[in-house]
Amino acid sequence: MPVTLKDVAQKLDLSITTVSRALAGYSDVAAATRQRVLSTAEEMGYVPNVTARHLRQQRTDTIGFIIPSEGPRFSDPFFNELMAGLGNEAAAHEFDVLVSIHVPGVEEEAAYRRMVYGRRVDGVVIVRIRHDDWRIRFLQQEAFPFVCFGRSEVPGDYPYIGVDGTLGMYLLTRHFIESGHQRIAYIAAPPHFFFATDRKAGFRQALAEAGIPLEKELEILGDLTQQGGYLAMKELLSRFPSADTKPTAIAACNDLMALGAMAAIQDAGLDVGEDIAVGGFDDIPPAAHSHPPLTTVRQPIYQIGAQVMRTLVQLVQHEPLAQRHIVLEPELVIRKSG
Amino acid sequence: MPVTLKDVAQKLDLSITTVSRALAGYSDVAAATRQRVLSTAEEMGYVPNVTARHLRQQRTDTIGFIIPSEGPRFSDPFFNELMAGLGNEAAAHEFDVLVSIHVPGVEEEAAYRRMVYGRRVDGVVIVRIRHDDWRIRFLQQEAFPFVCFGRSEVPGDYPYIGVDGTLGMYLLTRHFIESGHQRIAYIAAPPHFFFATDRKAGFRQALAEAGIPLEKELEILGDLTQQGGYLAMKELLSRFPSADTKPTAIAACNDLMALGAMAAIQDAGLDVGEDIAVGGFDDIPPAAHSHPPLTTVRQPIYQIGAQVMRTLVQLVQHEPLAQRHIVLEPELVIRKSG
């Protein structure tokens, strides 16, 4: 059985109150008493019951993070990086992170309700923002603290941190154009994601600026997974069998799909970087280690995760926020793939 | 302000107890009363305060998972897969997962103490078992529920689930030998890990069985990261510059290092699978998508994670365990890399 305040108080023949105050470092405790309490508590192995403290203080020092997975077997290095950023920063503030994984839908909704109404956590992190995201509406309506990774068009003055997806994809596409590419394909993300629209706009903007007509057949949808990128690329290659219509550069909405596309190109006996250039978005760790290394738009996922957590902690502690909205400039990282 | 039992009780002019019992589905509540309670609670948006319930019931329906990271920027798909398995299974039992990330050391130890003594969670998952693992000793001593991913030599009848690492690495090495390789290098894991010893034994066993003398220079240490595998391979290549002493096959203790080794081989202008065969251990998702796809020893991380969580939930709910120790047979997955 764990040692409680009561145990320590009984042993010292003091009241629970005094022990509590001594431990909390209140100044209205005699120095001698404090010493006795501290050493006895230490010696008895007293550790406060976190749950009791939560109930009393009406806060849990815990942040909720519901990972939206597409299918049960999610496996996206993006979330790994993000989790690292969130987790480390949380630990630095002595906060915990409560993680759930849910496919968007009724279960996800139930998970949010339990977290919010059940006062299970003090705030939540929202990622992979959707158009007209119900999560944002819900949390705003409940006045529950949250911070978004990425922008959204849902009105309101809630905090978000992200990179300018339009600019990022614009930079990548322009890089392709400047390298002499004219037939550039785009592997898009499901359109219900905000960043899908965001990034695609950058792609089209770069084409328009260069006077390259938009060709619908060169835009194809992927599901953000590596497998999805692979399939999309296969489809593109079969759409354009002849050498003079085949795309010479591929911009993928995220790195995972870009890596899948690379595999498809190589399976077709073509050389990535030579025959077909490939670029992605995110700069997840495997991007630097692929063969050839992937050209991509860097989004500092780890740092953004840390910043999101920092902001959220400030928010739940009612500290003033320096900035509610942070839009970082993405950086084009040119490697061997294109 | 969230709706409490008291609010519902007041509105219905009932006692808190009756409301609580009606909601919990006790049979000693009049059917009519139950109906009134249910509909009013629903309508008022009542959701139980999880923290209060936890305090009262002396359990949290939460499982702790402290990820041991080597350095702050951990990025290992292994944990991603594992998290998915743990998280989905936890959700199926209406359990939550509390995640922390800590570099092994004093902070990690403090995190365990807070979780255990603070009764923050009902049980914990232990991964990447170390030799003479203090976590296992500590949890056993405190009689705190835990389940290990992987075996250990710490005595005691605690539950673990894992694959036979010796057999797995033996199968991979034997495969290399049967393919005609004689000079096989091994990229080892830091020896404080139990599985490092485990797997290396399989490597040596296969060599011994084939009468291939053990050459210390062909064994090199890596740190389990992709970068570590890359550096280890570079070192191996520089150790054996001449074509007739160069290793023709590389067995890496995990996939991440195998992928790094592949990159180093390719950077040296050699062909993976042709000039040098490469094999790993784990079968993390990127292994199937690398170029060439990685030959590896499959460890069903997702399923093991789910099984670990299932066992842990049974444990904390005092359900009988069918098996306390599960050692799965690993499966050799032969792909293009070797």
Add this chain to the structure above:
DNA sequence: TTGAAAGCGCTAACAC
């Protein structure tokens, strides 16, 4: 400087 008492929201033993 210390202690008594209240109460966070919930459940459960025990009356009635």
Add this chain to the structure above:
DNA sequence: GTGTTAGCGCTTTCAA
């Protein structure tokens, strides 16, 4: 069937 009461372990007024 329903209500009263106690208490999980903690913090924090308020008195003494």
